[in-house]
Amino acid sequence: MDLYMYKILAISLALISILLLIVLKNQESEYDLVIIVISARDHFFQRNVIRETWKTSAANVSVKTLFAVGKECLIHPSDRIDEFSCRMWNISLEDVDDEMHHSWSYPSSNIPFNSSPGMEFIFNVIHPIEVHELTIQSSCLRELKRGNITITLYDRKTDDSLTSVDLDLNNISSSFHTNITKIRIPQNSILLPKDFEGVITVEGGKCSSELLERVECSPFLDCVDSRSDPVVGMNFKILDENRLRGFIQDRSYRQDAWSLVQKKRSSELQQESSLYKDMLFIDAVDTYRNLPEKLLQSLQWLYMNINVNYIMKTDDDCYVNVPLVVRKLQQMRSANLTQRVWLGNFRKMWAVYDHGKWAEHNYNALTYPWFACGSGYIISSDIGAYLTSAHPHLHRFQGEDVSMGIWLSPLTIRYIDDESFSCVLPEDGVTNSLVSIPELTGDGMKQVHTELTSDL
Incomplete structure (x- = not known):
């Protein structure tokens, strides 16, 4: 589907999204910010490190953090x-x-x-x-x-x-x-x-x-x-x-062993959810190609269950500087930037690849529209409401960040380009001026947390 078709779709859904916005404006927000962390099923360690580090910074502010996890793939990795x-x-x-x-x-x-x-x-x-x-x-x-x-x-x-x-x-x-x-x-x-x-x-x-x-x-x-x-x-x-x-000939043996692994993992996930109550289980198989669906279903769940002013998306290998995020939201609110706002570090004129992990064969252009890199970005809740209403009609492209850029390209929104959302792990160290830091191991995230909180 090309950009022209998405413009038609955006116009046809405009009235629905306006009604959703009216409902949102007339309700008192339960949270100022909800952070959606896209996480793989087997990333138990990464989630626990986040709970021990930057998630603790959100304990005394109007911020809620949820880990979005999909369903298991029943096919053994070797047979995919x-x-x-x-x-x-x-x-x-x-x-x-x-x-x-x-x-x-x-x-x-x-x-x-x-x-x-x-x-x-x-x-x-x-x-x-x-x-x-x-x-x-x-x-x-x-x-x-x-x-x-x-x-x-x-x-x-x-x-x-x-x-x-x-x-x-x-x-x-x-x-x-x-x-x-x-x-x-x-x-x-x-x-x-x-x-x-x-x-x-x-x-x-x-x-x-x-x-x-x-x-x-x-x-x-x-x-x-x-x-x-x-x-x-x-x-x-x-x-x-x-x-x-x-x-x-060995396929059935692999499949039996994989079924046992998945059964054990599902049990561990349920225990994790009961203990921390911060898990969001998505009805989509947990693979890279399904990340756009995971994101859309997460936004849909938020709209149906939580009234919130802003929504942040990040990954489970990223450190989020929650106090800095809160200050940025206060500045945005003071500037009356509360609707149709997208804050992040944007990729511009990013080439559409035809090979590799990011291969895209369904978007007919040489470059993508602006999209925020995946370490973290923030949207106002009305954008989440629009995507919820458009959910059944949106094509799922090769990645959730690219898809977001294509989905929102027909709309008139305010792009706030902010390099403090780091797209890569900084080579010269981290500072308190960074909102999000990607590509971290668990130990690396602990080290970043120690460095950023040592002076507090």
Whole structure:
């Protein structure tokens, strides 16, 4: 979804958010500030360090701190497609038997073709492979008929071309007797390791969707762009077959052991919640890709349960200087900055990546709108009310901080850019002038707390 669609969405939800604001203004606030700490299920130590350090600074002020924790992923980490999501790698012994594999296959069922053909094939490697041929749907070549095309395999991380083949359609256009045309690569073979992120492109022509066939992704690859069906692909052999067969056969044992781990962890979380009463359990699986959903559900819970003036988001590896936050809020209130306010250290003109942890394939722009870095930012409660009303309609992008920037970009809000919200761990030490300090270990957080409170 692009920025234009979000502008339309913002206008359509404006009346709802105004009504929510009226309700909020007519109620007495229970807290001046609620701090939402995004935390992973197994981060018991990090949460306890926060309780022993900066959370104690909020004990005598109108500040409440909550740890937002999601549901367990029932899939063993080794059986997931990647480390950022909770998607099962559906691989079977039958998938291993073929000598040569293709990056996609034709399904047995009659599935409608997507709205547009993909003149590039974006993929991640789940298991090491050896590429021997690049391919293209023959129906595309029959449509193009004449000219020259080039098919290239790129490394998405480095933009390096690993191999490339040229086709002169004037000489070979009459020989397309199969669904897929195969072209041997010059190097004979190329090894692609696990987690390799690649793209195969075709230059020199474009095909229409009417003549192409619907395809399904190989179980050895994670096909990234599901909005279109690829015209190009590759033939490859899988490596370490014996090890892979053993891995598949041991799956049930791994799953049984993982279930016991999750059962124990859930029990420990319930005990932690009963003891400290500062846990917010979110109905979303605890993975990186679900962070936007965790944030939205946290805001939704706040709106339904607590009346608050300001909301702060931070992570469980960050130290928050609560007394300084309170002073900044007092200054904002004195300046009548109580509505449609976003305070943080903002990333500007931040590039949209197509690879790695921050890969984004659903936002059609070269750069993101302004968004605050994740160590900490503060929004006025009316923004939380707006996001609560818009919750069902908002696309979840690759990270919660980037998503927040996109969600709020159509609105007229006051951005207060404040470098005291540190985006990285300061190399020259910490001072009382910093609101939030990220990337801390538990011991590092204790040390920061000692340094910042030694003079009090």
